[in-house]
Amino acid sequence: MRIPLDRHSEIPLYEQVQDYLRTHIVAGQLAPETRLPATRKLAKELGVSRITIQNAYANLESEGLIANREGSGAYVLPPVQMQTAVTDSSSHQWPLWQQALSDTTAKQLTTSLPSHPDTISFTGVGDPRHFPLKDFQKSLNAVLKNEGSAVLEYGEMGAGYGPLRETVAHILASQGIQTYAQNVLITTGSQQALALICQVLLKPGDVVLVEKPTYNFALNLFRTLGLEIVGVPIDEDGLIVEQLEPLLQQHHPKLLYTIPNFQNPSGVCLAGARRRQLIALAERYNLPILEDDFVGDLRYNGRSQPAIKALDPMGQVIYVGTFSKMLMPGLRLGYVVADGPLFGRLVQLKQVTDLNSSPLIQHVVNDYISVGRYQSHLRRSIRRYRQRRDAMLDAIKQYLPPEVTVIPPQGGLFVWLRLPPLLSALALRPLAAQAGVAYAPGSWFFPEPEEGEPYVRLNFAVQTPDRIAEGIRRLGRVAEEAAVN
Amino acid sequence: MRIPLDRHSEIPLYEQVQDYLRTHIVAGQLAPETRLPATRKLAKELGVSRITIQNAYANLESEGLIANREGSGAYVLPPVQMQTAVTDSSSHQWPLWQQALSDTTAKQLTTSLPSHPDTISFTGVGDPRHFPLKDFQKSLNAVLKNEGSAVLEYGEMGAGYGPLRETVAHILASQGIQTYAQNVLITTGSQQALALICQVLLKPGDVVLVEKPTYNFALNLFRTLGLEIVGVPIDEDGLIVEQLEPLLQQHHPKLLYTIPNFQNPSGVCLAGARRRQLIALAERYNLPILEDDFVGDLRYNGRSQPAIKALDPMGQVIYVGTFSKMLMPGLRLGYVVADGPLFGRLVQLKQVTDLNSSPLIQHVVNDYISVGRYQSHLRRSIRRYRQRRDAMLDAIKQYLPPEVTVIPPQGGLFVWLRLPPLLSALALRPLAAQAGVAYAPGSWFFPEPEEGEPYVRLNFAVQTPDRIAEGIRRLGRVAEEAAVN
Numbered sequence: 001m002r003i004p005l006d007r008h009s010e011i012p013l014y015e016q017v018q019d020y021l022r023t024h025i026v027a028g029q030l031a032p033e034t035r036l037p038a039t040r041k042l043a044k045e046l047g048v049s050r051i052t053i054q055n056a057y058a059n060l061e062s063e064g065l066i067a068n069r070e071g072s073g074a075y076v077l078p079p080v081q082m083q084t085a086v087t088d089s090s091s092h093q094w095p096l097w098q099q100a101l102s103d104t105t106a107k108q109l110t111t112s113l114p115s116h117p118d119t120i121s122f123t124g125v126g127d128p129r130h131f132p133l134k135d136f137q138k139s140l141n142a143v144l145k146n147e148g149s150a151v152l153e154y155g156e157m158g159a160g161y162g163p164l165r166e167t168v169a170h171i172l173a174s175q176g177i178q179t180y181a182q183n184v185l186i187t188t189g190s191q192q193a194l195a196l197i198c199q200v201l202l203k204p205g206d207v208v209l210v211e212k213p214t215y216n217f218a219l220n221l222f223r224t225l226g227l228e229i230v231g232v233p234i235d236e237d238g239l240i241v242e243q244l245e246p247l248l249q250q251h252h253p254k255l256l257y258t259i260p261n262f263q264n265p266s267g268v269c270l271a272g273a274r275r276r277q278l279i280a281l282a283e284r285y286n287l288p289i290l291e292d293d294f295v296g297d298l299r300y301n302g303r304s305q306p307a308i309k310a311l312d313p314m315g316q317v318i319y320v321g322t323f324s325k326m327l328m329p330g331l332r333l334g335y336v337v338a339d340g341p342l343f344g345r346l347v348q349l350k351q352v353t354d355l356n357s358s359p360l361i362q363h364v365v366n367d368y369i370s371v372g373r374y375q376s377h378l379r380r381s382i383r384r385y386r387q388r389r390d391a392m393l394d395a396i397k398q399y400l401p402p403e404v405t406v407i408p409p410q411g412g413l414f415v416w417l418r419l420p421p422l423l424s425a426l427a428l429r430p431l432a433a434q435a436g437v438a439y440a441p442g443s444w445f446f447p448e449p450e451e452g453e454p455y456v457r458l459n460f461a462v463q464t465p466d467r468i469a470e471g472i473r474r475l476g477r478v479a480e481e482a483a484v485n
Numbered sequence: 486m487r488i489p490l491d492r493h494s495e496i497p498l499y500e501q502v503q504d505y506l507r508t509h510i511v512a513g514q515l516a517p518e519t520r521l522p523a524t525r526k527l528a529k530e531l532g533v534s535r536i537t538i539q540n541a542y543a544n545l546e547s548e549g550l551i552a553n554r555e556g557s558g559a560y561v562l563p564p565v566q567m568q569t570a571v572t573d574s575s576s577h578q579w580p581l582w583q584q585a586l587s588d589t590t591a592k593q594l595t596t597s598l599p600s601h602p603d604t605i606s607f608t609g610v611g612d613p614r615h616f617p618l619k620d621f622q623k624s625l626n627a628v629l630k631n632e633g634s635a636v637l638e639y640g641e642m643g644a645g646y647g648p649l650r651e652t653v654a655h656i657l658a659s660q661g662i663q664t665y666a667q668n669v670l671i672t673t674g675s676q677q678a679l680a681l682i683c684q685v686l687l688k689p690g691d692v693v694l695v696e697k698p699t700y701n702f703a704l705n706l707f708r709t710l711g712l713e714i715v716g717v718p719i720d721e722d723g724l725i726v727e728q729l730e731p732l733l734q735q736h737h738p739k740l741l742y743t744i745p746n747f748q749n750p751s752g753v754c755l756a757g758a759r760r761r762q763l764i765a766l767a768e769r770y771n772l773p774i775l776e777d778d779f780v781g782d783l784r785y786n787g788r789s790q791p792a793i794k795a796l797d798p799m800g801q802v803i804y805v806g807t808f809s810k811m812l813m814p815g816l817r818l819g820y821v822v823a824d825g826p827l828f829g830r831l832v833q834l835k836q837v838t839d840l841n842s843s844p845l846i847q848h849v850v851n852d853y854i855s856v857g858r859y860q861s862h863l864r865r866s867i868r869r870y871r872q873r874r875d876a877m878l879d880a881i882k883q884y885l886p887p888e889v890t891v892i893p894p895q896g897g898l899f900v901w902l903r904l905p906p907l908l909s910a911l912a913l914r915p916l917a918a919q920a921g922v923a924y925a926p927g928s929w930f931f932p933e934p935e936e937g938e939p940y941v942r943l944n945f946a947v948q949t950p951d952r953i954a955e956g957i958r959r960l961g962r963v964a965e966e967a968a969v970n
Binding site: 003024029030044047093095097099101124128131150169170172173177178187191195201204220254287288304307310316329332348349352356357359360371 | 514515658672676814
């Protein structure tokens with residue numbers, strides 16, 4: 001126990017020890033039942049006489065803070081009626097360098113909402129009830145049995161566990177995306193992939209182009225890094241590439257961030273012709289494209305388009321994928337596919353950022369997954385989620401006001417709907433929470449939040465069809481009441 | 486399968502499909518035994534007629550690349566004598582923005598070494614044979630049983646899993662370091678803690694002060710972030726704080742990075758009086774201190790000193806710890822303790838960097854660990870590692886040339902030794918590898934690598950006493966031979 005002692009102070013050493021322990025016990029930092037060090041040991045550690053420690057302990061015992069138990073040492077007692085620690089930081093005078101930080105803290109987007117005993121939530125990604133938990137646990141125990149403590153050492157640094165990188169390359173190839181293991185970097189979820197790419201390519205003040213709307217945690221990342229965010233509108237064929245060229249000339253962006261398949265939050269797909277136009281523009285304007293393909297394979301109908309990455313032999317496109325949406329978000333595993341000098345830079349930054357992603361989890365996922373297993377998991381998910389999407393579209397038609405508009409998504413996880421005029425999704429949110437239904441309001445997804453006021457993002461993958469119907473019914477009632485008032 | 490098709494091309498669609506598949510099979514991206522999509526399904530996906538796909542498959546079959554199996558579809562065949570994919574990137578013309586990246590890629594510090602059938606490695610951290618693997622696996626299965634898929638959802642974002650943050654606060658309190666759970670941020674190893682702190686506080690070109698020598702992955706981080714690194718010399722009482730003030734006046738550093746306990750690599754501890762001087766200077770010069778306490782509790786003898794954090798009521802000190810050294814490095818769990826506005830900024834950056842650290846691992850570690858368990862694990866480690874340190878010091882005396890100097894460390898994991906004049910640890914490394922002994926050369930740990938030439942860092946915790954003796958004997962022979970030549 002490293003108690004700070006001041007040997008030049010007028011306060012006796014035993015009192016310093018005693019004051020220190022008292023403060024920590026009262027503040028709850030030394031929890032009840034914590035055993036204090038033996039007096040001989042603590043005396044030696046602190047370089048004081050044993051009497052000093054014995055005096056301190058005796059006084060604390062008489063104060064009712066600790067108790068000596070025969071033969072087993074001194075223990076902290078539970079609090080009786082003690083004042084709680086003062087942790088109010090507003091009145092505290094922080095160092096100068098800390099004060100400079102305070103005003104730039106971004107405001108929180110989440111607020112506390114009224115609770116309901118039976119909330120139907122249309123947020124989240126996949127349905128946890130269908131996570132392959134049993135098989136995952138089998139893989140876990142197999143890996144620990146076969147590889148033992150090796151998977152709990154630091155493990156392979158650099159780009160990640162080799163066999164897993166091979167597996168990713170094979171899965172992507174089976175989807176028609178050309179990659180090699182040596183161009184695959186394993187990351188802690190796709191969010192880390194986005195962060196690494198931005199940190200290598202961009203500096204504060206640089207312009208990044210995004211679809212508006214776009215993924216809210218990408219927006220948070222760009223804001224936190226001090227980037228200037230310029231939104232490009234979308235229609236039912238995705239990013240309106242025709243509107244891109246003037247923006248490229250005006251803003252000289254350093255990156256375009258796009259989600260071409262079942263876009264988050266809008267659910268639309270980028271049309272094939274636009275993909276080709278986009279590549280041509282990117283080459284002409286020296287623009288790196290960050291392609292976020294978070295659920296590209298979850299297609300329920302319609303025709304698939306090649307990944308933008310597959311159209312680009314020149315290393316213009318950086319492709320990001322994840323195991324969070326198909327498998328389990330808590331794995332925190334994603335990957336980047338990149339070519340050229342960029343790849344080495346990403347590996348280098350990944351290594352100094354956190355050395356590597358958990359070797360245990362990397363080995364387990366590699367044990368669990370194979371091309372065949374991924375494909376059959378995909379087929380099951382498609383069957384299940386298609387039904388739920390249809391249930392949601394039906395319920396919307398049945399329960400929501402006819403002025404609500406929606407583009408039926410051909411895949412993915414989300415329905416994006418526009419409320420009738422004068423209704424605000426953000427304003428409606430507490431009322432919806434009160435009625436037992438939760439959703440993501442549109443303003444989370446726009447560079448200028450107010451543009452998102454009329455929109456609502458609904459995840460249809462997490463709830464069963466009857467819960468979906470009930471949730472949308474509740475939402476309809478809330479919208480109706482709000483329209484009347 | 487998202488095959489890029491050009492409908493305006495003169496090449497027939499079936500040939501485009503066939504070319505695409507051939508390329509991927511030959512390059513090994515479509516692995517042998519991969520089942521190709523059914524013709525009907527692929528035709529629908531690509532929006533072409535079924536005949537197109539059937540033609541493509543038939544031609545590939547006649548080329549011996551795929552085979553139709555009765556009733557179960559078309560499969561990729563193993564390669565016979567096919568040319569391998571050309572992946573040489575040197576001749577490739579990368580996009581302009583990529584070319585700008587190439588020259589700034591940092592050179593790799595590691596080189597390949599000759600191998601030996603029985604290498605005794607003095608690198609690493611703790612001894613994997615003593616990882617609490619069985620108990621860890623018990624906790625894993627208990628958490629999966631009791632909490633199910635909940636720990637595989639995204640989980641608590643922000644500062645990390647609440648109960649684990651409480652546990653960290655209690656463990657630290659039992660060491661005499663005052664913290665509250667609300668000031669603890671869980672990170673992916675202490676490396677991520679360092680990266681987050683630097684990214685919040687520093688920008689490229691800023692000066693960071695470090696001990697010289699210091700932790701090599703911290704140096705790599707600072708270099709990758711484009712910081713200017715200024716080294717402060719150490720002696721057997723740690724950082725020579727007396728030499729700090731002129732550097733503060735000259736360089737206006739934005740951060741001091743220090744490892745006050747059993748410093749990596751030197752093994753020395755910062756003396757108590759210097760800790761107080763350091764805090765006083767930091768307050769006077771508005772300097773944040775990053776205290777990296779990676780093995781502060783692994784003390785074998787001598788008197789412990791309070792954490793610098795414990796001497797600072799003003800929020801000047803940022804404290805970083807880890808579960809990697811005491812428990813298992815593969816867990817990838819560390820933490821930051823910080824006060825004031827900085828804490829919120831770190832949480833925010835952590836969230837956009839990777840959303841959160843694996844909730845599964847956080848829950849498992851929290852299930853496994855408690856103050857009592859940590860303390861008893863610590864006691865066992867101290868007993869074991871003290872013996873190994875002594876074995877190493879004895880072996881050094883017995884087998885290394887008498888000109889070798891070493892400050893016997895009072896704790897931690899490393900012995901830091903200085904070779905006789907004219908010997909270079911870096912130059913000796915391949916010879917040592919040939920003789921079957923591995924170590925970390927001193928130049929990895931200095932801002933100016935050449936300053937480290939005469940030094941060697943030896944981990945004494947990983948090997949058993951007799952292996953330590955044998956390894957040092959080999960090292961002695963190598964040093965002797967090198968001195969003769």
